[in-house]
Amino acid sequence: VSLASLGERGLLSRIFKEFSGQRHPTLVLGPGDDAAVSRLAPGKVLVSTHDDQVEGTHFLRKGLDFKRLGQRLWRVNLSDLAAMGAVEPIGAIVTAGFPANVPSRWALDFLKGIAEDARRFKTPVLGGNLAKSKNLFFGMTLLGQAKKKNLVLRSGAKAGDLIAGIGPLGQAPALPEPQLKAGQILGESGLATSLIDNSDGLSASCAWLARESGVAFELGSVPKGAERGEDYGLIFTVSPRNWSRLKTLLPGMYLLGYMKRGRAEDSGFDHFKP
Amino acid sequence: VSLASLGERGLLSRIFKEFSGQRHPTLVLGPGDDAAVSRLAPGKVLVSTHDDQVEGTHFLRKGLDFKRLGQRLWRVNLSDLAAMGAVEPIGAIVTAGFPANVPSRWALDFLKGIAEDARRFKTPVLGGNLAKSKNLFFGMTLLGQAKKKNLVLRSGAKAGDLIAGIGPLGQAPALPEPQLKAGQILGESGLATSLIDNSDGLSASCAWLARESGVAFELGSVPKGAERGEDYGLIFTVSPRNWSRLKTLLPGMYLLGYMKRGRAEDSGFDHFKP
Numbered sequence: 001v002s003l004a005s006l007g008e009r010g011l012l013s014r015i016f017k018e019f020s021g022q023r024h025p026t027l028v029l030g031p032g033d034d035a036a037v038s039r040l041a042p043g044k045v046l047v048s049t050h051d052d053q054v055e056g057t058h059f060l061r062k063g064l065d066f067k068r069l070g071q072r073l074w075r076v077n078l079s080d081l082a083a084m085g086a087v088e089p090i091g092a093i094v095t096a097g098f099p100a101n102v103p104s105r106w107a108l109d110f111l112k113g114i115a116e117d118a119r120r121f122k123t124p125v126l127g128g129n130l131a132k133s134k135n136l137f138f139g140m141t142l143l144g145q146a147k148k149k150n151l152v153l154r155s156g157a158k159a160g161d162l163i164a165g166i167g168p169l170g171q172a173p174a175l176p177e178p179q180l181k182a183g184q185i186l187g188e189s190g191l192a193t194s195l196i197d198n199s200d201g202l203s204a205s206c207a208w209l210a211r212e213s214g215v216a217f218e219l220g221s222v223p224k225g226a227e228r229g230e231d232y233g234l235i236f237t238v239s240p241r242n243w244s245r246l247k248t249l250l251p252g253m254y255l256l257g258y259m260k261r262g263r264a265e266d267s268g269f270d271h272f273k274p
Numbered sequence: 275v276s277l278a279s280l281g282e283r284g285l286l287s288r289i290f291k292e293f294s295g296q297r298h299p300t301l302v303l304g305p306g307d308d309a310a311v312s313r314l315a316p317g318k319v320l321v322s323t324h325d326d327q328v329e330g331t332h333f334l335r336k337g338l339d340f341k342r343l344g345q346r347l348w349r350v351n352l353s354d355l356a357a358m359g360a361v362e363p364i365g366a367i368v369t370a371g372f373p374a375n376v377p378s379r380w381a382l383d384f385l386k387g388i389a390e391d392a393r394r395f396k397t398p399v400l401g402g403n404l405a406k407s408k409n410l411f412f413g414m415t416l417l418g419q420a421k422k423k424n425l426v427l428r429s430g431a432k433a434g435d436l437i438a439g440i441g442p443l444g445q446a447p448a449l450p451e452p453q454l455k456a457g458q459i460l461g462e463s464g465l466a467t468s469l470i471d472n473s474d475g476l477s478a479s480c481a482w483l484a485r486e487s488g489v490a491f492e493l494g495s496v497p498k499g500a501e502r503g504e505d506y507g508l509i510f511t512v513s514p515r516n517w518s519r520l521k522t523l524l525p526g527m528y529l530l531g532y533m534k535r536g537r538a539e540d541s542g543f544d545h546f547k548p
Contacts, residue, residue, distance in 0.1 A: 008544045028319055032486070033428050034357035034471060035323035035418070040314060045302055049309035050367045050403045050415065057406045083308035093324045093415050100546045129324045132331045132545045135408050141324060141367050141415035144309070154307050197308060212306070271282045271406045272374045 006104040008130055014108065018115050022124040026090040026145065036126035038091055044145040047087045049080040055136035057271075066106050069138060070113025071175055074121060076199070077142035078178035079232040083197035085187025086150035091126035092118070093141040097133030110138070121180075150187035152195035157213035157237040161193050163206060163257040164243075166250060167233030169198065169222070176232035182250060186236055191246045195236040205235045206257065207264050213237075216262030220255065280378040282404055288382065292389050296398040300364040300419065310400035312365055318419040321361045323354040329410035331545075340380050343412060344387025345449055350473070351416035352395060352452035353506040357471035359461025360424035365400040366392070367415040371407030384412070395454075424461035426469035431487035431511040435467050437480060437531040438517075440524060441507030443472065443496070450506035456524060460510055465520040469510040479509045480531065481538050487511075490536030494529065 003011070019031050029037035040046060053073055055061055074092070081087040094114055098107055118125050126143070166182045179197075186192040194213055198205045202222060210217040237259055238246050247253060277285070293305050303311035314320060327347055329335055348366070355361040368388055372381055392399050400417070440456045453471075460466040468487055472479045476496060484491040511533055512520050521527060 004546050006546070008546045011546070028422065029427070034354045034469075035321045035361070037358075037420075037422070037425065038320040038322070039422075040320060042316075046312040046314060046320060046417070047309045048312070048365070048367055048400055048415075048417065050369055050401065052369055052371065052403050052405045052413075054371055054405045054407045056408050080308045084311075087309070091322070093322055095324055095326055095413055097326065097328055097411060098546075126322055127324065129326050129413070130545065131326045131328045131411075133328045133409060133411065134330050135411075137328075137371060137405075137407065137409075137411055139326075139369055139403070139413055141322075143320070143322065143417075146311075148302065148311070148313075151311065153303070195308075271404065272278050272285070272372075273281050 001104050003098055003102050003104045003107055004100040011107055011130065015111060018111060019125045024090065024124045027124045030124060031127045036091065038126065038143070040090070040145045043147065045148050047081060047084055047144040047146050048141060049077055050139065050141045051076045051080065052137060052139040061136060066109035067113035068175060070110045071117045073138055073140045074117040075176045075178050075232065077140045078121060078180060079176065079197045079199065081142060081144045082179045082183030083195055083234055085146065085152040085195060086184040087144040087146040089121060089123040089142060089144045091124050091143045093126050094128035095139040097131045097135070097137040099134055100132055152187055152192045152236070154194050154196050154209050155212040157194035157209050157215055157259045159215045159259050159261045161237040161239055161259045162243055162255060163217060163235065163237055163259065164253045165233050165235050165256050166253045168231050169202065169233050178232060179234045182234055185249050189246060189249055191242045192236040192238055195234060198231050198233045198235050202235065209235065209237060210259060210264030215259045216264050217257055217259050219257035222256060275378045277372055277376050277378045277381055278374040285381055285404065289385060292385060293399045298364065298398045301398045304398060305401045310365065312400065312417070314419045317421065319422050321355060321358055321418040321420050322415060323351055324413065324415045325350045325354065326411060326413040335410060340383035341387035342449060344384045345391045347412055347414045348391040348395060349450045349452050349506065351414045352454060353450065353471045353473065355416060355418045356453045356457030357469055357508055358457070359420065359426040359469060360458040361418040361420040363395060363397040363416060363418045365398050365417045367400050368402035369413040371405045371409065371411040373408055374406055426461055426466045426510070428468050428470050428483050428486040431468040431483050431489055431533045433489045433533050433535045435511040435513055435533045436517055436529060437491060437509065437511055437533065438527045439507050439509050439530050440527045442505050443476065443507050452506060453508045456508055459523050463520060463523055465516045466510040466512055469508060472505050472507045472509050476509065483509065483511060484533060484538030487533070489533045490538050491531055491533050493531035496530060
C-alpha cells in the first residue's frame with residue numbers, strides 16, 4: 001500500500017494515536033494543534049538543538065531500515081544535549097519528507113522508531129511536520145531543560161587543561177548510544193571546562209573547543225580511525241588538578257591530549273567540499 | 275562562486291557573524307555551541323511549532339527568490355504561533371539543505387531573508403543545521419512563550435458559536451503577514467473559544483476546529499477561492515454574546531459561519547494524495 005493511498009490524514013491519525021497518551025512532567029499540549037505547549041521546571045533554562053538525516057548524504061534509500069533511522073534521529077540529537085552538560089530532554093519536534101509513491105510501510109516504520117525511542121528516552125514527541133518531497137529527509141528539533149550552572153560550553157578550556165573522551169571513538173555505529181549519563185556527571189560535577197560531542201571526528205572536535213576557548217591543542221596517540229570517524233562520544237577538557245576527582249565519577253574517561261597557548265588550526269571535515 | 279568553494283565553514287562563519295550580536299531578553303546562548311540556551315519569563319509556558327518549505331512541493335528552483343523564501347519560513351511559522359493566541363516568539367531554529375554545486379549566492383540570499391525577518395520580528399535565531407542535499411529543503415522550528423491562560427486551542431468551540439476570520443482569505447501571498455497582533459488580542463481578551471490558522475483552506479480549517487471541539491460547522495457564503503486557497507489569516511470561534519465586544523477589539527474580523535451540534539466532515543486537502 002502506497003503512502004498516497006494511506007494519505008496524509010491516515011498517517012496523521014496514526015501519529016496522533018501513537019502520541020496521544022504521552023505523559024511527562026513538562027508536557028502541557030502534544031501533537032494536534034497549531035503548536036505544542038510545555039512547562040519548564042522553575043528556574044531551569046531551555047536548551048534546543050536540531051539535526052537532520054538526508055537521503056544521499058546520511059543514508060541511501062536502498063535497503064534502508066526506517067525504524068532505525070527514526071531512532072538514529074533521536075540519538076544524534078540527544079548526543080547534542082549531552083554535549084551541553086546536565087540537560088534533561090523535554091520534547092522532540094519531528095519532521096519527515098516522503099515522496100507520495102513510496103510504500104506506506106516506510107513512514108510507519110519510521111514512526112515506530114520515533115515512538116520506541118520516545119519511550120526509551122522518556123521524552124514526549126511534541127509535534128512536527130509532514131512534507132511531500134522527492135528526496136527523503138528527516139529532521140528533529142530536540143528541547144531540553146537544565147540548571148544554567150550545570151551547562152558546559154565549548155568555550156571554557158584553558159591552556160594546560162587535559163583533553164579527555166568518554167564513549168566510543170572513531171566508530172560510526174548504526175545506532176549510537178547518546179552519552180546522557182556522562183553529560184549529567186560532567187555538568188553536575190562542575191569539573192569539565194569545555195565539552196562537545198565528537199560528531200565530525202576528533203581533530204575537528206578538539207579544534208572547535210580550542211578555537212572557541214582561544215587556545216591551541218595537542219593530541220597524543222589516538223585510536224586508529226578516530227581522526228575522521230563520526231561517532232557520538234563526548235570530548236571534554238578538565239584541569240589536571242581535577243582529573244582524578246572526575247575520573248572517580250566517570251571511570252570510563254580516557255586521556256586524548258591537552259590544551260596549550262596558541263591559535264587552533266582548523267582541520268575538520270566540510271560537508272560541502274568534495 | 276559555488277557553495278562547495280565557499281564551504282560549510284565559510285557559510286557557517288557568515289552565519290555566526292550575522293547572528294553573533296543578537297539581543298533578546300530570553301536569549302542566553304545563540305548559535306555556535308552544541309545547542310542554544312534560552313530563559314523563559316517566570317510563569318510562562320513554552321510554545322513550539324515547525325514548518326518546512328520543500329523543493330518541488332512548496333517551490334520550484336527556477337527563478338526562486340531565496341531571500342523571500344527565508345522570510346516565508348518565518349511567516350508560516352509565526353502564523354502558527356499567532357494561531358495559539360497571545361504568544362511572544364523567543365527564537366527560531368533554522369535548517370537548510372543545499373546541493374554542493376549550486377551558487378553560494380542562494381545560501382547567502384536565504385541567510386539574508388532569515389536575518390532580515392529576525393530583525394523585523396525581533397526574534398533571535400538560536401541555531402539550526404546545514405545539510406548537503408540533492409533537493410533543496412528549508413525548515414524552521416519556532417519557539418515562543420505565553421501565559422497559559424492566554425492560549426486558545428482548536429478544541430474549545432461550542433455548538434452555537436460563530437465562526438469568524440481575520441486577515442486575508444483565499445489568497446496565497448508570496449510573503450504572508452502573520453496575524454500576531456490579532457492572535458494577541460484573541461488570546462488576551464479570553465473571548466475566542468477556538469483558533470486555527472487557515473493554512474489548508476477554509477473548509478479544512480473549520481473541519482479541524484469542529485472535529486477537535488466535537489461539533490459540526492456550517493459556512494455562509496464565503497469569498498470566491500477561499501475554499502481551497504492557502505493563506506495565513508486566522509479562523510476562530512466566538513459566542514454570539516461576545517461578538518460585538520470582540521469586534522470592538524478586532525474591527526477587521528468578519529463572519530464566516532457557525533458551529534452546530536453534530537459530527538464534522540473532513541473535506542480538506544491531503545498533501546500525499548494526487
